[in-house]
Amino acid sequence: NQADMRIYRPMTETVRTYLNPAHFFMLLRAHGTDFFAGVPDSLLKDICAYITDNVKPSQHVIAANEGTALALAAGHHLATGKIACVYLQNSGLGNTINPLLSLCSQKVYAIPALLLIGWRGEPGKKDEPQ
Numbered sequence: 001n002q003a004d005m006r007i008y009r010p011m012t013e014t015v016r017t018y019l020n021p022a023h024f025f026m027l028l029r030a031h032g033t034d035f036f037a038g039v040p041d042s043l044l045k046d047i048c049a050y051i052t053d054n055v056k057p058s059q060h061v062i063a064a065n066e067g068t069a070l071a072l073a074a075g076h077h078l079a080t081g082k083i084a085c086v087y088l089q090n091s092g093l094g095n096t097i098n099p100l101l102s103l104c105s106q107k108v109y110a111i112p113a114l115l116l117i118g119w120r121g122e123p124g125k126k127d128e129p130q
Contacts, residue, residue: 021050028085033114035076037061037069038087043118048087066092070099073113087116 024047036051038044040062051060063069066088073084088096096115103111120127 019047021047025050025054028114032082033085034082035059035073035080035084036087037063037072037076037084038116039063039066039069039089039092041087041089041118041120043089043120044087044116047116066095067097067099070096070113070115071103074099074103074109074111077111077113083112083114085114085116087118089118089120091120093117 034055036055036059038048040048061069061072063072066086069086069088073086076082076084086096101108103109104113
């Protein structure tokens with residue numbers, strides 16, 4: 001009579017442990033962030049929907065790719081002096097390398113930007129294929 005070697009792992013993927021979008025949005029606004037750009041992701045769908053519903057269309061750009069979103073954020077900073085929020089999923093981080101190193105690097109232009117990155121591919125977690 002051998003013991004069952006299978007390990008029970010609850011499906012925590014269905015438990016909502018995300019940051020409250022309204023709270024996060026208000027924190028950003030309190031620190032002067034009023035421009036948002038990015039590539040939508042299902043992990044960030046709640047904050048993306050909240051941004052869409054609560055900012056002017058001119059202050060929220062859904063970009064064709066992550067590098068474009070970061071470049072838009074850099075341009076916003078140059079025009080206003082404010083730090084923009086760029087949202088993306090982690091698989092798109094590679095698309096930000098050029099603007100990160102050429103615009104945001106401390107050794108070049110040092111343009112600040114807040115990157116909100118959804119994490120996909122966590123070991124042991126069920127995930128949507130992308």
